Amino acid sequence: MRFSKNIASLVPSATLAISARAKKMRAAGESVVNLSAGEPSFPTPDVAIQAGLEYVRSGKAGYPPTPGTPGLRNAVASYVNQTTAHDRVAPANVLISAGVKQALFNACFCLFESGDEVLVPVPYWPTYLATLELAGATPVVVPTRWEEGFRLDVATLDRLRTPATRGLFLNSPSNPSGDVYDRDLMAEIADWARANDVWILSDEIYRRLYYEGESAPSIYDVPHADGRVLHLDGISKAFSMPGWRIGYAVGPEEVIQKMSALQSQTTSGAAGPSQDAAAAILSSPLRDDIVKDFRDILRRRRDTAVDALSGLPGLELRAPAGAIYLYVRLTETSDSMNVAERLLVQEGVATIPGEPFGTPGFLRLNYSVSDEELAEGLSRIRTFFS
């Protein structure tokens, strides 16, 4: 079959593929603990369910507005103003999409093109590379070190910068490592990007799943960071609603309008019931309590996982400050593909190897599964490494 050049280097999402394989093995009767997926395990909060149901029962059937319903754009603007140091976000600065994934796609297509270089720190969420390549831009991988908490170093950004550098991806808390940039580093990066006319695409989808406070530092906690900055977030992780497919981009109105134009020619507005459900949860007085309840359970699961795996031969780990993953370092091999495969086949535990994140020699484990599943998975991993 001949396919277009547009997708010459496209590969399916490794994380979704492994998770699908684990589900298939389970459906075939095998005992598999799935720690590979990137989704929290909680049910949809009731306030969102009620709003979604109301929309469905109302009989509304029209296309929702392309950039998002006024109710949801307004709710996102207020949410960002309330939970970051920023206080000037208006509904016109917000584009609602079918998940952060679509918002990222819109952003990359509107801002970058062939010949543009975009800096992507390791370890990275693989979709950044795939999306940039689809847009024809060149991802430039920025090295970081596990020993330094994969901390981004502005001197390295400077070294990699060329006249073609147009953008920089940030993802704090990180998928896969759970590491978090502090406010000072965010400010340093924002200053560097401003001085060099580089767009920052800050994917903050795990911002509220932060174990050292209410919210991990945001690019919008840097007071002057509202020029060439897109802040990306959604309801998939903090509110455990990935299947509802609502994400958003916040940024300068001119860019939001272009991204909306692109969306109008591709998918139109995000699904109506999902938009109402998202607006309800973001403006609910219960919002922060719901996140806190999730966070408390996740912190306990994280600590359980760290305790169970610490000191085993062949691996090293630390308790990450955010997100829902442990990123375990293999000390005796860099072939994590092979280790993940053996772990799945021998012990029936699905994890994601470090290769797709640009850091071979690691395993990513999602600890946001039920307590029973987590206990079983950890026990099997202990058997494997012992």
Ligand SMILES: Cc1ncc(COP(=O)(O)O)c(C=O)c1O
């Ligand atoms: C870093 C990161 N960004 C974005 C997403 C996707 O978010 P959404 O479900 O809103 O498309 C994920 C999902 O795993 C993620 O890990």
